[in-house]
Amino acid sequence: MNLDFEKNAPEIEEKIAELTKQKATDPNAKVDDQIVGLKKELDKVLKEAYAHLTPWQTVQVARHPNRPLLRDYIAGMCGEFIELHGDRCFGDDKGIIGGFATIADSHVMIIGHQKGKNLEDNVKSNFGMATPEGYRKALRLMKLAEKFKIPIITFIDTPGAYPGADAEARGQAEAIARNLTEMSQLEVPVIVVVTGEGGSGGALGIGVGDVILMLSNSVYSVISPEGCASILWRDGSKAPEAAEALKITANSLFKLGIVDEIIPEPIGGAHRDYDGTLQAVKQALLKHLNILRRVSERKLVDRRFEKYCRIGRFKHR
Amino acid sequence: MNLDFEKNAPEIEEKIAELTKQKATDPNAKVDDQIVGLKKELDKVLKEAYAHLTPWQTVQVARHPNRPLLRDYIAGMCGEFIELHGDRCFGDDKGIIGGFATIADSHVMIIGHQKGKNLEDNVKSNFGMATPEGYRKALRLMKLAEKFKIPIITFIDTPGAYPGADAEARGQAEAIARNLTEMSQLEVPVIVVVTGEGGSGGALGIGVGDVILMLSNSVYSVISPEGCASILWRDGSKAPEAAEALKITANSLFKLGIVDEIIPEPIGGAHRDYDGTLQAVKQALLKHLNILRRVSERKLVDRRFEKYCRIGRFKHR
């Protein structure tokens, strides 16, 4: 997928790839200087392109099909991952996965949305739109983490909760509400990372935590820009305007006090540099795990409650 | 349904009904003495017939289609009944019903199996065989009772948990197991009354309590006599033998220490005298409510645990 604001970056990348290939077949090819030059140029182009993304452009980056997904983070960040399945009630959603994991020396429970890399996976996981079973599995694993006294890390990347008739029948609303209610009382640290799309209630359903982190090109919104535009502008094509108005970028949300820390992505976005992205997320998580580890259970719950109390509390006459 | 061991009782009842009708149309009919005489005879016949029921005959009485069902008990015993629906997860089973109820001055939560009086109701309630949703609704209501700090009374009358493919898919085993686990820790009194058929795990799934009461002609068994006969005798028609061997009557179970009190049914069985039966159950419940009311929450749970620990604890070398 090409992003138009990236200007000639894809062409430069192509050229670099070509020269690198040439070098590989003919080690004597005199292309090193050219490659170095092109890389410098690419950096410059990308830096400029990403320095002033509009919110709508950010949405495109956040939804980029090559953006790292939860299983990429796990593979790159975690020493081990023991996936745990099922909601103990109806099924095992593929749109939310979870399990025990180690990050450096820390034992944690990782839970998050899982989009697919290809159509087949996307069909299985409903394009990362979770069903009630997904939210109920998530809650079960959180309760397990609480019993085992290990921190919980949730990864948010979803267009929203799955809007299917069966999901409604089995209580999509109840499942999300239950999570919001129970997560507020969890007696272990909960760190939330928004890595791509933070789609409304479907995101928040695993997103109540002590610390909310956000990748610099991710978004988080009460409604998709398209949805908002079609309701308030009566014109879905006004999504860029809606994206602007809704203040859905990491910077805006940081200013609004919703996000506690922005994790900067490598030059050119997370989809260009998995390793750089994963390392940045890993370091941020380790930092906050270390801080939260020292807070007592009681204080964690109290502080989390106060944190959410403050959101939308304004002075009135 | 005629029970052969009742001998000529149905004929006498018919005659009494006839004479009573005659009297109603012709107030001067000289039938009073005859009616009194017949009633005496009926009492004698029934007393004899029910004095020495075999276990298999008791099974027939326990399954009698005219036996009072949970809604009969509620209508006759309770000042009010506020039915509460749903498992908050998948559905609302009609095979287990429940809600707030008053018995005399006591506020309680009543939960129990509900067979149907006719085919239509029986189809709705699977002939009193509950689905996972039924057990999950039951548990939800028990937790509500615990929050409201009111005693729980469960009524058992089921051939067993519903053995359908869908019930398996949605975790019949898990639902029952969850109830056994959670009921052992409920911090309010739990009184269990077996009013008809106590069918295996489907009965026990709402049957863990502080006091277990049993109507004198009800049964309670690990497996149906037919099922046991077809496995161990390799012949379903040996159900009478199996019923005998399984020790499933109230008397046997009292001797085994499983049942704490037997509630005697009126002469000729519960299906002959609803009011007498309901009053007997009501008085027994009020008595035990009154006793359990004085026990602290902690002690209730401890005692309940010890009660179940003792079952099947025998001296070994």
Next chain:
Amino acid sequence: MGWFRKKEKPQEVVTEKKDLWTICPSCKAHVYKDEWDKNFSVCPQCNFHDKINWKERMDILLDPGTFREINDNVSTADPLEFKDSKGSYAEKAEATKVKTGMKEAVITGRGKIHGIRVVMAVMDFRFLGGSLASGTGEKILLASEYALRHKYPYIVVSASGGARMHEGIISLMQMAKTCAGVARLKKMGIPYISILTDPTTGGVSASFATMGDINIAEPKALIGFAGRRVIEETIKQKLPDDFQTAEYVLDHGFIDQIVNRKEMKNFLYKVLRYWKAK
């Protein structure tokens, strides 16, 4: 039944003095306005439950003269300085305030139900579709905290299309905030009863409205998470008429009972008497 004020009932605009009839939106029956009002805006022909405003709801549920509003200073905020094609949210909110006489989409306070003290929050659909936003969430939370402090049962009557887009993420977070309040009631054993009226959807159904110890719905109320059109687009199929009705939701296990409006107060009273934990 002197608790009505006509000006608070926009669906019955009196155009002329002789306009004495209400036409039921459901069965099209012509009903004397007076009869309609006396019947709590419920159609006597088909039991259609019309939307009512917060004042009417309080009057129906609470003992006369017992309602005391709390946190009436909380008003809309405009954290995003939101503007759409039709103008600014601030202006829209202001106009709504003038029209409704309310400062936010919910009114909270304490009162009595046949003598039992309760804390009530009543959403009003007239105020921007009863949408959940900073002020709404704040009041619903503050009321639950009030209930917690005083150990009074908490009753919320929902009527909402969901989160208010104009306050963006702040609106979304009110779902978590209100649920955090509910969690504290649960933990401390304070009853929380949720009454779902037409409509209770989106972010409100996915937060406090479905979390009652007891969930009650009015007949035929629309209750669901996603909108019908979105679902139909997703599954490429027409949905049945009863989809997302209170009756449907009851059948799927999420509602304890459907209660007629005129029986609601007694139902609440009866249920609250079972709470012995105080």
Next chain:
Amino acid sequence: MGWFRKKEKPQEVVTEKKDLWTICPSCKAHVYKDEWDKNFSVCPQCNFHDKINWKERMDILLDPGTFREINDNVSTADPLEFKDSKGSYAEKAEATKVKTGMKEAVITGRGKIHGIRVVMAVMDFRFLGGSLASGTGEKILLASEYALRHKYPYIVVSASGGARMHEGIISLMQMAKTCAGVARLKKMGIPYISILTDPTTGGVSASFATMGDINIAEPKALIGFAGRRVIEETIKQKLPDDFQTAEYVLDHGFIDQIVNRKEMKNFLYKVLRYWKAK
């Protein structure tokens, strides 16, 4: 791999000295007995997991020499003095004891998994189909209480057709009794891991076996409540082949993972290291 004793492996009756092959019951492959044994009675061709006895299970899961049995005095009881057409339960139980060298269908004790102390209960299908009865229930409960006292994780390996009819209601009540033990572990934060092997059905699936903090199953294990024939009679339909397999149950949300026998010990070790509550 010297932990086998042939006499404890009835499915491999050695009829002649030269009978060196095991025929896989699933894929009919001929496998050298030695290879079969070294592979933990798992078919190297099709991954069929054969039933194994308690000793084999303990040897697979526990560090060598660490197992210490507890409550080995608990034996079958005959509270009903049960007799059927084929004779008395007492005689049947006695014969089973002689045949298996066990006193009940479960063996309990403590041991270590790569150094981590645990309490184990292992059911043995050879003993009256691994049925749950007074002695089984008592040992499973006592082991959970032992785990509770010592704050050791509790691991139960199920292999059972369900409750034992011959002890009637006493057997049924063991479901409640064992679950009461599980509830106390939950309350005190002690991990409880349930391993479901072929078969885990009836009263065992409907009690402790499905209540693990983590439920693990062996591949293809039969797991369910009601019997296939009963269900087919109820719904008047043939059930699909995979019905009530571990894979089916995983898909329906009741199992955390299906783990191969040879990886089970490491899996347990890895999982137990996440328990920080001690």
